[in-house]
Amino acid sequence: MSQKLQFQTLKIYPRPVTGRFNRWRVGFVAVTQLVFFLLPWLMWNGRPAVRFDFGTMRGYLFDLVLLPQDLIYLAGTLILSALGLFLWTTLAGRLWCGFSCPQTVYTQIMLWIEQVFEGPQRTRRLRDAGPWTPEKILRKTASQGAMAVFALWTGLTLVGYFSPMRPMVARLAEGMLGPWETGFALGYAAFTWLLAGHLREAVCKHMCPYARFQGVMYDRDTLHVTYDPTRGEPRGALRRSTPAAARPQGDCVDCGLCVQVCPAGIDIRQGLQYECINCGLCIDACDPVMDKTGRPRGLIRFSTQNALESGQPPLGWLQRPRALFYSGLMIVCSAVMGVGLYLHAPFKVDVLRDRAVFARENEAGEIENAYTLRIFNTRGEHRHYRVRLEGAPGVRLEGAGGFQVPADADGSFVVTVAAQPETLSSGSHPLRFVVEDAADPLRTVEAHAPFLMP
Ligand code: SF4
Ligand code: SF4
Incomplete structure (x- = not known):
C-alpha cells in the first residue's frame, strides 16, 4: 500500500504547453522517428539502403559496403559522436537530452498516447488516485495496449536494421518469424515500454550515466535554462489593483506554471539542477505570463552563470577555448574519415x-x-x-x-x-x-x- 502511494506521489503529470521550444521538441520527435521507422524500408540498388548483416559480417550504408576490416569507420563514428556530445554539452548543457535522446523522445510519445486514451493531466492524476472503476480499467487497458503496440513496432523496426524488413514483415504475417528476430524485437519492445512508458524521467535522473558526468563538461559559460532571480525575486502574486510602478515584488508572479509543465518535475527557480534536461518548456510557460503581466520576456531563459552575474550577453562559440578545442578535434576527425571514405575501394x-x-x-x-x-x-x-x-x-x-x-x-x-x-x-x-x-x-x-x- 505504502509503495503504491509512493509511486503515485512520484509520478509526474506534466501539463501540456505550446511555444517555440515545444515546437522544436515536436519537430525533433517527428524527424528522428520518421528516419528511424522509414529507413529499414528504403531500398537502394536492389538491397536495403541501411543494413547490418551479422551473418555475412557486412554493413550496407547506401552505396557503401563495410566489411570487418572497416571497423575503423565505426570507431571513427563513435569518436565523432562522443566529441559532438562533449561540444554540445559544453555549449548548451543537456540539450541532447531535452530534444533528441531516444528516452526523451519515446517518453514524449508515450505521454501523447496516455493523453489520448486517459485524458488531460489533471484528469489522469485524479483518476490514478481514485479507485479502480470499469472506466479506469478500460482506459488503462487501451492506453497500455497502444503503448505495447507502439513498443512492439519499435522493436521490430530495430531488428529491421539487421534483417531485411520486407521479408521479415511477410514472415511475421505468416507467423514464421525466426527465434532471434522474435527475441530481439520483444526484448527491445519490453525496454521501450518499461523505460519510456513507465520509468520515464526516473531513467534520466537515476539511471542515465550522462546525467552524472555532464557536470564535468559544464563551466560558467555553458548555456542552460536559468531563472533570473534578480528579476524574479521577491516573487509574489500580482495584485491588479496596485499600479505596476508601485508593485514591490519581482517579476515572478508565482503562478507555478513553470513547475507544472516540467517533465522532470523540478522547480527551475531553485537554481541549476542536474535533473534539468534543458527542454525549455518552462520558458514556453513563463514567457506568456510575462506578456500578460506587461514584463519583458526572458525571466526564464537560456543563459550562463557568468552572463547572469555580469549582465553581459553569453559568450559565443568562438569565444570559448574548450568549444574551439572540441570543434578542432571534430574537424580533424571528420576530415580523416571523409578522405578515407572517398578513397574507400568497393x-x-x-x-x-x-x-x-x-x-x-x-x-x-x-x-x-x-x-x-x-x-x-x-x-x-x-x-x-x-x-x-x-x-x-x-x-x-x-x-x-x-x-x-x-x-x-x-x-x-x-x-x-x-x-x-x-x-x-x-x-x-x-x-x-x-x-x-x-x-x-x-x-x-x-x-x-x-x-x-x-
Ligand atoms: S512561470 Fe514564470 S512567473 Fe510563473 S512561477 Fe514560473 S517563473 Fe514565476
Ligand atoms: S526546468 Fe525547464 S528546461 Fe529544465 S527540465 Fe524542467 S521544463 Fe525542462
Missing part, C-alpha cells in the same frame, strides 16, 4: 600463402609459391579483376588476367607465383599483389605476402 583483397608447401620446382625449372587470393566484391554487380605483382623483380603470376567475382560476394582463387632460381637470393622476399577492377582500373587495392626462395 572491393577488398586478402592473400594467404599456402603454408603446406614451402616452395616447389615446376617443369620449367622455376621456383613456385602457391597463394590463395580472396577478393570481396562489395558492389551490387558482377565484377572482373586483374592482378599484377610488385616488389620482387623477375617473379611471374600465373593467370593474372581474369578473376570473376559475382555481385556482393567473395571469390577465392588459388594462384601461383614463379621465379627463376637465379633471379632471387635465398630467403623471404616481400610481394605486393596489386588488384584492379578491370572496368575501373584507377581503383586498386594492395595485399602483401612473402615469396620464399629455397
Whole structure:
C-alpha cells in the first residue's frame, strides 16, 4: 500500500504547453522517428539502403559496403559522436537530452498516447488516485495496449536494421518469424515500454550515466535554462489593483506554471539542477505570463552563470577555448574519415600463402609459391579483376588476367607465383599483389605476402 502511494506521489503529470521550444521538441520527435521507422524500408540498388548483416559480417550504408576490416569507420563514428556530445554539452548543457535522446523522445510519445486514451493531466492524476472503476480499467487497458503496440513496432523496426524488413514483415504475417528476430524485437519492445512508458524521467535522473558526468563538461559559460532571480525575486502574486510602478515584488508572479509543465518535475527557480534536461518548456510557460503581466520576456531563459552575474550577453562559440578545442578535434576527425571514405575501394583483397608447401620446382625449372587470393566484391554487380605483382623483380603470376567475382560476394582463387632460381637470393622476399577492377582500373587495392626462395 505504502509503495503504491509512493509511486503515485512520484509520478509526474506534466501539463501540456505550446511555444517555440515545444515546437522544436515536436519537430525533433517527428524527424528522428520518421528516419528511424522509414529507413529499414528504403531500398537502394536492389538491397536495403541501411543494413547490418551479422551473418555475412557486412554493413550496407547506401552505396557503401563495410566489411570487418572497416571497423575503423565505426570507431571513427563513435569518436565523432562522443566529441559532438562533449561540444554540445559544453555549449548548451543537456540539450541532447531535452530534444533528441531516444528516452526523451519515446517518453514524449508515450505521454501523447496516455493523453489520448486517459485524458488531460489533471484528469489522469485524479483518476490514478481514485479507485479502480470499469472506466479506469478500460482506459488503462487501451492506453497500455497502444503503448505495447507502439513498443512492439519499435522493436521490430530495430531488428529491421539487421534483417531485411520486407521479408521479415511477410514472415511475421505468416507467423514464421525466426527465434532471434522474435527475441530481439520483444526484448527491445519490453525496454521501450518499461523505460519510456513507465520509468520515464526516473531513467534520466537515476539511471542515465550522462546525467552524472555532464557536470564535468559544464563551466560558467555553458548555456542552460536559468531563472533570473534578480528579476524574479521577491516573487509574489500580482495584485491588479496596485499600479505596476508601485508593485514591490519581482517579476515572478508565482503562478507555478513553470513547475507544472516540467517533465522532470523540478522547480527551475531553485537554481541549476542536474535533473534539468534543458527542454525549455518552462520558458514556453513563463514567457506568456510575462506578456500578460506587461514584463519583458526572458525571466526564464537560456543563459550562463557568468552572463547572469555580469549582465553581459553569453559568450559565443568562438569565444570559448574548450568549444574551439572540441570543434578542432571534430574537424580533424571528420576530415580523416571523409578522405578515407572517398578513397574507400568497393572491393577488398586478402592473400594467404599456402603454408603446406614451402616452395616447389615446376617443369620449367622455376621456383613456385602457391597463394590463395580472396577478393570481396562489395558492389551490387558482377565484377572482373586483374592482378599484377610488385616488389620482387623477375617473379611471374600465373593467370593474372581474369578473376570473376559475382555481385556482393567473395571469390577465392588459388594462384601461383614463379621465379627463376637465379633471379632471387635465398630467403623471404616481400610481394605486393596489386588488384584492379578491370572496368575501373584507377581503383586498386594492395595485399602483401612473402615469396620464399629455397
Ligand atoms: S512561470 Fe514564470 S512567473 Fe510563473 S512561477 Fe514560473 S517563473 Fe514565476
Ligand atoms: S526546468 Fe525547464 S528546461 Fe529544465 S527540465 Fe524542467 S521544463 Fe525542462
